[in-house]
Amino acid sequence: MTGSSARTVLFADLRGSTALFGTLGNAQAAAVVTQTIGLLSRVVTQNSGKVVKTLGDGLMALFERGPMAVRAAREMQDSIARIMAEADTGAAALRLYVAMAHGEIVEVAGDSFGDAVNVAARLLDHAGDNEVLITQQVYEQLAAVDRQRFKSLERLHLRGRSEPCHVYRLESWYDDDATPSTLFADFTDTPLADCIRLALADAPQQVFTVQQMPVVIGRSPDSTFCIDDSRVSRLHARIEWHGGNFHLSDQSSNGSFVRFTGDHEVVMLRRGVCVLHGSGVIGLGASPADSSAAVLHFEVFSLASELPIGGS
Structure with missing residues (x-):
């Protein structure tokens, strides 16, 4: 059975699991990764999304609209920080990369295909540590107050696409957020560098x-x-x-x-x-x-x- 519909496609990928296996051993590292993927899947469901499939250290999910997917991505980031704190492994933390796009998709035999799927998958390659990237189509669905949380990266050339894609990056969700977690350091003692x-x-x-x-x-x-x-x-x-x-x-x-x-x-x-x-x-x-x-x-x-x- 096939069906075409407009959906927001979200890809989430955990990176850093290889280091966990090297530090913790197979059993403990596998438990941490499995628990984390399970938690991310529950976040998707709780935000009215559907997990299409898990992909080793990541997952693919569908949402009816962008705001649901963006809210899920933000809760995923919170969940990763919490689960790593509770695990207290002493190893390098897992990092979550999230990318999403909106458009027509076709569902076939439990899987999903379409341009939005391809764009979201390739956009994930451009995401940095703990970053959330969205396309223009997702951005336009957000409320004005939520759009202010995103910074335009202008147009990125995605692999396999002739036309560039306008991309936005989540900069801050909470007013008291520190600088993005992808930064190696915060040199706030540099005076008025402009x-x-x-x-x-x-x-x-x-x-x-x-x-x-x-x-x-x-x-x-x-x-x-x-x-x-x-x-x-x-x-x-x-x-x-x-x-x-x-x-x-x-x-x-x-x-x-x-x-x-x-x-x-x-x-x-x-x-x-x-x-x-x-x-x-x-x-x-x-x-x-x-x-x-x-x-x-x-x-x-x-x-x-x-x-x-x-x-x-």
């Missing part, structure tokens, strides 16, 4: 203020920094400003690599986010230690600190 200086190799440096965010880095000619390198993705990374800090968000296939001035350690980002502070270099698609890598130099500073005393 500008970032960027330069590629020997090219002239450019200065961007918070009003000029985001800065898009990639191989696409439409990027703020267009870099002709085979290891650089068309939409490789974005620099955004929120919470008083500049954030580098990797959206690439080969990753971004950050090394701060004075540090030997390199922070590797794969679909993750890092707060940029002070100065340093960003290797695009390869470590800055690789002499052939495309390297972007950066410096975060306050515009007021560079103005002459008594002048402007």
